Amino acid sequence: MGGDNAPAMVVDGLEVAAERHPGARILLVGNEAMIAPLLARHRRARAVCTVRHAPDVIGNDMKPTAALRLRHASMRVAIDAVAAGEAAGVVSAGNTGALLALAKIVIKALPGIDRPAMAAIGPSARGDVVMLDLGANVHCDARNLVQFAVMGDVFARTVLGLTAPTIGLLNVGSEELKGDDTVRLAAEVLRASHLAPQFHGFVEGHDIAAGTTDVVVTDGFTGNVALKTGEGALKLIGELLRQVFNRNWASKLAYVLARPGLDRLREWLDPRRYNGAVMVGLNGVVVKSHGGTDAQGFAHAVDVAMDMVVHRFNERIREDLARIRLDKLVAQEKNGDNSRLATA
Amino acid sequence: MGGDNAPAMVVDGLEVAAERHPGARILLVGNEAMIAPLLARHRRARAVCTVRHAPDVIGNDMKPTAALRLRHASMRVAIDAVAAGEAAGVVSAGNTGALLALAKIVIKALPGIDRPAMAAIGPSARGDVVMLDLGANVHCDARNLVQFAVMGDVFARTVLGLTAPTIGLLNVGSEELKGDDTVRLAAEVLRASHLAPQFHGFVEGHDIAAGTTDVVVTDGFTGNVALKTGEGALKLIGELLRQVFNRNWASKLAYVLARPGLDRLREWLDPRRYNGAVMVGLNGVVVKSHGGTDAQGFAHAVDVAMDMVVHRFNERIREDLARIRLDKLVAQEKNGDNSRLATA
Numbered sequence: 001m002g003g004d005n006a007p008a009m010v011v012d013g014l015e016v017a018a019e020r021h022p023g024a025r026i027l028l029v030g031n032e033a034m035i036a037p038l039l040a041r042h043r044r045a046r047a048v049c050t051v052r053h054a055p056d057v058i059g060n061d062m063k064p065t066a067a068l069r070l071r072h073a074s075m076r077v078a079i080d081a082v083a084a085g086e087a088a089g090v091v092s093a094g095n096t097g098a099l100l101a102l103a104k105i106v107i108k109a110l111p112g113i114d115r116p117a118m119a120a121i122g123p124s125a126r127g128d129v130v131m132l133d134l135g136a137n138v139h140c141d142a143r144n145l146v147q148f149a150v151m152g153d154v155f156a157r158t159v160l161g162l163t164a165p166t167i168g169l170l171n172v173g174s175e176e177l178k179g180d181d182t183v184r185l186a187a188e189v190l191r192a193s194h195l196a197p198q199f200h201g202f203v204e205g206h207d208i209a210a211g212t213t214d215v216v217v218t219d220g221f222t223g224n225v226a227l228k229t230g231e232g233a234l235k236l237i238g239e240l241l242r243q244v245f246n247r248n249w250a251s252k253l254a255y256v257l258a259r260p261g262l263d264r265l266r267e268w269l270d271p272r273r274y275n276g277a278v279m280v281g282l283n284g285v286v287v288k289s290h291g292g293t294d295a296q297g298f299a300h301a302v303d304v305a306m307d308m309v310v311h312r313f314n315e316r317i318r319e320d321l322a323r324i325r326l327d328k329l330v331a332q333e334k335n336g337d338n339s340r341l342a343t344a
Numbered sequence: 345m346g347g348d349n350a351p352a353m354v355v356d357g358l359e360v361a362a363e364r365h366p367g368a369r370i371l372l373v374g375n376e377a378m379i380a381p382l383l384a385r386h387r388r389a390r391a392v393c394t395v396r397h398a399p400d401v402i403g404n405d406m407k408p409t410a411a412l413r414l415r416h417a418s419m420r421v422a423i424d425a426v427a428a429g430e431a432a433g434v435v436s437a438g439n440t441g442a443l444l445a446l447a448k449i450v451i452k453a454l455p456g457i458d459r460p461a462m463a464a465i466g467p468s469a470r471g472d473v474v475m476l477d478l479g480a481n482v483h484c485d486a487r488n489l490v491q492f493a494v495m496g497d498v499f500a501r502t503v504l505g506l507t508a509p510t511i512g513l514l515n516v517g518s519e520e521l522k523g524d525d526t527v528r529l530a531a532e533v534l535r536a537s538h539l540a541p542q543f544h545g546f547v548e549g550h551d552i553a554a555g556t557t558d559v560v561v562t563d564g565f566t567g568n569v570a571l572k573t574g575e576g577a578l579k580l581i582g583e584l585l586r587q588v589f590n591r592n593w594a595s596k597l598a599y600v601l602a603r604p605g606l607d608r609l610r611e612w613l614d615p616r617r618y619n620g621a622v623m624v625g626l627n628g629v630v631v632k633s634h635g636g637t638d639a640q641g642f643a644h645a646v647d648v649a650m651d652m653v654v655h656r657f658n659e660r661i662r663e664d665l666a667r668i669r670l671d672k673l674v675a676q677e678k679n680g681d682n683s684r685l686a687t688a
Contacts, residue, residue: 125580135516138524172479172568179565180482205572209580221523222569224516225562228549229570233577236469236553240612241585244605251602258598261588268584 001030001057001074002094003291003298010093011038011045013289013298018044020299021306027087029054029078052077058094060291064101075099079106082284088309089285091276091301096288100136103279103286110314112321115140116281117148117220118288119155120227121274121304126211130156130165134277135224145169145186145217146193150320151280152215153195158311159278159304160214167195168203168213170222178202186217194323234269276301278308281317285309345374345401345418346438347635347642354437355382355389357633357642362388364643365650371431373398373422396421402438404635408445419443423450426628432653433629435620435645440632444480447623447630454658456665459484460625461492461564462632463499464571465618465648470555474500474509478621479568489513489530489561490537494664495624496559497539502655503622503648504558511539512547512557514566522546530561538667578613620645622652625661629653 001007007030014026025048028035032053039046054074058067070076075094081087083106092099100118109116119132132148132155133140140148149167156165169187171179176187179202190199200213205226208216218226245255255262267273271290275297279286285308289301308314345351351374358370369392372379376397383390398418402411414420419438425431427450436443444462453460463476476492476499477484484492493511500509513531515523520531523546534543544557549570552560562570589599599606611617615634619641623630629652633645652658 123580125583138516170569172482172565205569205574206576206579208573209576218569221516222566225514225549225566226569226573229552229573230549230577232550232553233574234581235550236467237578237581239469240609244602244609247605251605254598254600254602256598257594257601258588261591261595265584265588 001054002060002092003289003293004093005294006093007031007035008038009293009295010298011035011042012295013302014045014049015042016295016299017302017306018048020303022048024048024302024306025050027052027078027081029081030074031055031057052081054078058098060095062095062098064097067095067098068101068105076102076106079103079286082286083107087284089287089305091287091289091298091305093289093291093293093298093301096277099286099288100279103282103284107282107284107286110281110283110317110321112318113147113151113281115144115147116279117144117151118223118277119152119280120277121159122208122227122230123269123274124209124211127214128160128274129208129211129214129216130160131208131216131218131223131227132280133218133220133223134227135220136279137220139221140182140219142182142185142189145182145219146189146324147281147321148217149186149190149195149199149215150324151317152217153198154313154316154320155278155280155308156214158313158316159307162214164198165214166200166212167198167215167217168200168207170208170216170218170226171202171204174202174204176201182219189324193325194320231271272297272300274300276304278304280313283314285313345378345398346404346436347633347637348437349638350437351375351379352382353637353639354642355379355386356639357646358389358393359386360639360643361646361650362392364647366392368392368646368650369394371396371422371425373425374418375399375401396425398422402442404439406439406442408441411439411442412445412449420446420450423447423630426630427451431628433631433649435631435633435642435649437633437635437637437642437645440621443630443632444623447626447628451626451628451630454625454627454661454665456662457491457495457625459488459491460623461488461495462567462621463496463624464621465503466552466571466574467613467618468553468555471558472504472618473552473555473558473560474504475552475560475562475567475571476624477562477564477567478571479564480623481564483565484526484563486526486529486533489526489563490533490668491625491665492561493530493534493539493543493559494668495661496561497542498657498660498664499622499624499652500558502657502660503651506558508542509558510544510556511542511559511561512544512551514552514560514562514570515546515548518546518548520545526563533668537669538664575615616641616644618644620648622648624657627658629657 028049054077056073117133118136287305372393398421400417461477631649
């Protein structure tokens with residue numbers, strides 16, 4: 001029931017998703033009276049969906065604390081199904097803050113993960129890039145960043161299909177001495193871990209679009225700002241290019257001539273292709289679709305969830321967490337060497 | 345002597361600057377034997393410059409601690425001239441870390457400024473935007489952010505010529521409850537200050553390119569990453585567009601037809617037009633030119649320094665600092681309400 005054009009957009013999206021994943025079984029949670037007539041018109045979606053009625057809806061402006069009280073909201077009922085083991089994961093186009101809060105409280109964090117994070121995929125000059133955290137945690141300590149690196153690595157392997165993704169830690173410079181204790185300590189632990197061969201060290205803002213590494217790890221404040229800054233820059237250029245091609249008959253003709261390439265570029269940058277921010281580090285798969293997306297975008301979010309389930313995302317994280325030694329980190333933190341942690 | 349093509353690029357730049365500021369008097373510091381023949385070929389630069397010999401050069405890879413020991417380096421001699429009151433400001437295309445360290449130690453911070461910051465101007469959909477801090481301070485407390493806002497306001501008034509620039513505080517959301525104690529406390533102080541009518545509240549990453557506010561205030565870690573992420577996104581699009589126009593004869597013809605608009609767009613985004621990061625909050629004007637810029641870019645950095653001197657940048661900051669009440673902030677910090685401060 002979440003998203004700008006729900007539930008119609010969601011059912012349209014499931015029609016697309018059902019074609020791609022005919023073996024999937026989807027529990028569709030929401031207002032049955034609204035959903036039933038939509039499903040009646042979507043043959044493929046109908047074949048894979050079971051409807052579960054939920055009378056309430058968590059609005060987009062609702063605070064997480066208020067959302068937590070709505071026990072019969074569609075988002076809550078869907079999340080309860082994951083917590084109960086009835087569903088392997090949940091895809092929602094609704095209120096992000098509510099989804100994150102509900103998922104953390106109801107589904108709970110994976111053993112060994114201190115804080116779940118938001119991860120997403122974006123375009124770069126050298127292929128898709130996974131970035132996390134995108135805003136779930138304003139403050140992060142070195143342990144969090146190391147755990148994000150473990151999860152980012154598994155995400156790139158399961159969703160992007162890479163065998164040994166490279167990992168970068170976002171910083172204000174690439175030299176070892178740059179940044180603060182938090183990033184330096186996280187880098188030190190990663191260099192001594194099973195991820196060492198894949199760990200590229202520090203990367204800077206421009207490395208995200210350059211695709212210097214397949215995974216970019218950062219705290220939620222910086223990651224959120226970086227993601228939105230990059231999106232903002234792309235949007236600005238898009239608008240300016242529209243003006244350039246609309247100046248006069250010559251520029252309009254230029255648009256027609258260059259259109260195949262421009263269309264490919266637009267498709268490549270299409271946010272729908274990257275729809276589906278993932279809340280990683282939970283006892284279940286939780287994918288947040290953009291609220292303003294369309295059926296194609298929503299289907300992509302379902303793809304991401306399916307990839308994570310089929311490729312055993314959480315099992316792999318559990319295995320990898322067991323391989324990383326955090327004891328040294330804990331000792332250093334206790335000695336107060338990690339200034340950010342003390343206040344997190 | 346700093347920068348990729350120094351000192352030739354610098355003298356070329358001064359020739360351009362001298363034409364724009366014929367009344368300026370420039371103390372040109374560096375290796376006299378290299379500079380003299382260059383000046384001999386630049387009539388305008390010669391008319392405004394006095395050469396001061398400095399035998400040493402601070403290399404681009406030199407650590408600030410090593411740079412501090414080179415007392416006869418061109419950068420040091422120029423900074424000494426500012427500290428001695430011989431020069432109102434310094435423009436350098438050299439080592440950024442060394443310039444910042446030397447300026448802080450030799451020129452020192454303005455009374456009332458806890459930490460100098462790096463500020464720069466960039467393009468947005470609604471005109472030029474001032475952003476700070478861009479990396480001088482990895483951790484910032486609410487006091488720092490408030491002081492950055494004061495300096496950003498004066499910067500926008502003196503360099504962009506705005507009468508009442510709007511100010512935004514970068515955060516992970518625009519709602520009042522978003523972010524951490526640091527940004528919320530800074531926002532609270534700004535709302536109660538003389539800057540209240542100009543204070544827009546929180547802005548997000550995408551607001552930078554959208555030009556939602558004329559000034560964007562943030563900590564040095566986030567600012568540095570945001571700046572480089574935006575630059576990286578623009579660079580990626582530039583490369584992709586080059587490919588689009590190079591596909592075949594039709595796209596090449598399209599380029600020719602759209603060229604006037606594309607050239608204007610490229611000029612508008614030209615980094616040389618925005619060259620000159622400013623270290624604000626020091627007892628003198630300190631402008632850092634990009635090391636890889638050309639004469640036009642360097643002349644722009646000189647323009648920025650001239651604007652700041654002529655429009656009494658530092659005097660205005662002193663006046664405005666006297667108007668802002670930081671006592672409440674100090675009290676709250678002492679009570680430990682400001683978590684970031686405690687560890688800064």
